Amino acid sequence: MYAGTFSIVAYDTAARTCGVAVGSRMPAIGALSVFAHADAGAVATQALINPLLGTDTLELLRSHTAEDALRRVLGTDPAADSRQVAVVDRGGRAAAHTGSQTHPWCGHRVGAGYAVAGNILTGADTLDAMAERFEAGAGDRMDERLLSALEAGQAAGGDRRGRQSAALYVHTGHPYPYLDLRVDEHSDPVAELRRVHGVARRELLPFVEAMPTRARPAGNFERLLDTGDH
Numbered sequence: 001m002y003a004g005t006f007s008i009v010a011y012d013t014a015a016r017t018c019g020v021a022v023g024s025r026m027p028a029i030g031a032l033s034v035f036a037h038a039d040a041g042a043v044a045t046q047a048l049i050n051p052l053l054g055t056d057t058l059e060l061l062r063s064h065t066a067e068d069a070l071r072r073v074l075g076t077d078p079a080a081d082s083r084q085v086a087v088v089d090r091g092g093r094a095a096a097h098t099g100s101q102t103h104p105w106c107g108h109r110v111g112a113g114y115a116v117a118g119n120i121l122t123g124a125d126t127l128d129a130m131a132e133r134f135e136a137g138a139g140d141r142m143d144e145r146l147l148s149a150l151e152a153g154q155a156a157g158g159d160r161r162g163r164q165s166a167a168l169y170v171h172t173g174h175p176y177p178y179l180d181l182r183v184d185e186h187s188d189p190v191a192e193l194r195r196v197h198g199v200a201r202r203e204l205l206p207f208v209e210a211m212p213t214r215a216r217p218a219g220n221f222e223r224l225l226d227t228g229d230h
Contacts, residue, residue, distance in 0.1 A: 004120025030167025
């Protein structure tokens with residue numbers, strides 16, 4: 001089964017933050033297609049999904065550029081023509097692959113610090129809108145830039161089969177993600193992801209930002225107790 005999907009991967013080299021946003025007419029797309037770590041980069045694997053491309057590419061990104069890592073993993077996949085992969089490394093260099101057997105409309109765009117990719121789309125407008133919105137959001141938080149780009153892609157058409165799931169993942173370098181939100185089955189998943197994101201911004205992220213880190217093992221929970229944000 002092909003996962004008709006549109007996604008964006010991005011890395012902010014100044015903030016050392018990376019992430020992925022994805023939407024699809026397939027349930028729980030975030031469980032299989034999203035891979036990111038600020039020490040390496042970000043990867044989205046879709047079409048005839050091979051999660052091994054995500055895990056292996058992410059590991060290679062620790063010591064290789066996006067283009068080199070992608071070339072290496074595709075060389076290990078006997079069905080690379082059926083895959084679609086978007087990659088960005090910690091230097092902000094991006095690469096993407098759309099296999100010749102990926103269902104139309106399909107394609108990708110690569111820019112400074114990001115890549116967008118999609119298959120079984122209504123048309124190229126989906127990716128063009130995502131790239132334009134992401135670039136226009138320079139200076140915004142990574143989570144907002146990714147989610148806004150996903151919304152732009154959905155508004156421009158998205159998956160031509162319809163809507164079912166969406167995900168937003170942001171990593172800032174700790175052993176745990178900064179943000180990991182998923183809407184696994186919904187009639188309007190990107191809109192629902194926006195709603196959940198609003199709740200997370202108010203009620204979850206202050207707690208995440210106070211949690212223990214390697215440099216601050218006790219965390220900073222006193223700030224939450226002072227404000228009642230817990």
